[in-house]
Amino acid sequence: MRVCLYQRIPVLLFLPSLFLITESAAPGSRFPLESAQDQDVGTNSLRSYQLSSNEHFVLNIQTRNDGSKFAELVLETPLDREQQKMQEMVLTSVDGGSPERSGTALITITVLDANDNVPVFDQSVYRASLVENAPRGTLVLKLNATDLDEGPNADITYSFTLYTSEKTQYVFALNPNTGEITVKGTIDYEDMKFYEMHVEAKDKGQHPLLGQCKIVVDVTDTNDNYPEITVKSYKSTVNENIPVGTVIAIVGISDRDTGDNGKVNLSINQQVPFWYLSVYDSLPIHLMRKCLFSSSFNGRDFWGHRVNRPTF
Numbered sequence: 257m258r259v260c261l262y263q264r265i266p267v268l269l270f271l272p273s274l275f276l277i278t279e280s281a282a283p284g285s286r287f288p289l290e291s292a293q294d295q296d297v298g299t300n301s302l303r304s305y306q307l308s309s310n311e312h313f314v315l316n317i318q319t320r321n322d323g324s325k326f327a328e329l330v331l332e333t334p335l336d337r338e339q340q341k342m343q344e345m346v347l348t349s350v351d352g353g354s355p356e357r358s359g360t361a362l363i364t365i366t367v368l369d370a371n372d373n374v375p376v377f378d379q380s381v382y383r384a385s386l387v388e389n390a391p392r393g394t395l396v397l398k399l400n401a402t403d404l405d406e407g408p409n410a411d412i413t414y415s416f417t418l419y420t421s422e423k424t425q426y427v428f429a430l431n432p433n434t435g436e437i438t439v440k441g442t443i444d445y446e447d448m449k450f451y452e453m454h455v456e457a458k459d460k461g462q463h464p465l466l467g468q469c470k471i472v473v474d475v476t477d478t479n480d481n482y483p484e485i486t487v488k489s490y491k492s493t494v495n496e497n498i499p500v501g502t503v504i505a506i507v508g509i510s511d512r513d514t515g516d517n518g519k520v521n522l523s524i525n526q527q528v529p530f531w532y533l534s535v536y537d538s539l540p541i542h543l544m545r546k547c548l549f550s551s552s553f554n555g556r557d558f559w560g561h562r563v564n565r566p567t568f
């Protein structure tokens with residue numbers, strides 16, 4: 257009975273095997289198992305090997321001329337470090353001796369990174385808005401690209417691509433390491449209402465991979481422009497009996513700001529015998545002779561637009 261118990265004695269000694277295999281290893285690559293060798297020949301030479309079930313490797317047994325056998329791992333399907341960094345398998349072998357001897361060895365495979373992932377921005381388009389005249393150094397936004405690889409293959413630097421105009425690159429600074437975009441020039445709404453930037457993220461792999469994104473920065477107006485008054489035409493002298501309602505000057509007003517910042521009210525702050533009329537807010541304003549005899553005023557300007565009678 258004692259003999260029976262020890263019929264299969266695990267006395268074949270195997271050292272654990274450790275492999276470092278890059279994830280870019282091509283299917284068909286072979287990795288000899290040093291420990292799975294048997295110097296015995298004849299019936300005691302190793303008879304069979306078995307590999308625990310796994311996704312990537314199969315076992316290949318080679319027989320030398322002298323009849324001794326050795327085993328090698330053959331990669332069958334590609335490895336992917338991003339999916340599985342390490343895998344363990346058990347190699348079992350049984351010899352042909354009597355009694356049979358068997359042994360196991362632990363095979364540990366560490367998958368090394370290859371630069372097989374591109375940097376990816378967390379947004380393909382970033383939007384930000386900025387008030388004009390924002391001071392230099394103002395943080396506009398922070399880009400964020402990540403790379404699933406590791407080490408230098410995942411280490412990212414940011415830079416403007418050729419699609420970002422020189423003018424825009426003059427106004428914004430991009431930190432290559434942090435991805436922060438800050439103001440470094442003058443933001444003038446009247447000059448540019450929005451800026452578009454194109455940035456690439458590049459890893460530091462031996463054969464670097466790139467990811468791209470677009471950034472749109474809208475500029476919001478502040479009231480930074482004075483209204484401008486231009487006298488388009490005027491009579492420098494007028495007869496004293498000039499008829500009421502005669503146009504004596506056309507005045508243009510403008511303001512480069514938008515919205516309420518661009519609205520302009522005109523007033524004459526001296527007592528002069530003229531009044532002005534705004535036909536439309538945006539059209540020239542007509543300086544007209546003060547209406548001394550309101551009854552003689554027909555209530556229309558020289559273009560035939562109805563006007564409000566001024567009060568005196």
Ligand SMILES: *[C@@H]1O[C@H](CO)[C@@H](O)[C@H](O)[C@H]1NC(C)=O
Nearest residue numbers: 377378379398399400401402
């Ligand atoms: C960058 O994006 C990744 C993936 O979307 C996210 O996990 C990470 O927290 C982000 N980092 C920052 C600083 O926003």
Ligand SMILES: *[C@@H]1O[C@H](CO)[C@@H](O)[C@H](O)[C@H]1NC(C)=O
Nearest residue numbers: 516517518519520521522523
């Ligand atoms: C301009 O005139 C309008 C109409 O009289 C008035 O409502 C507005 O407050 C004025 N704006 C300024 C800046 O004086």
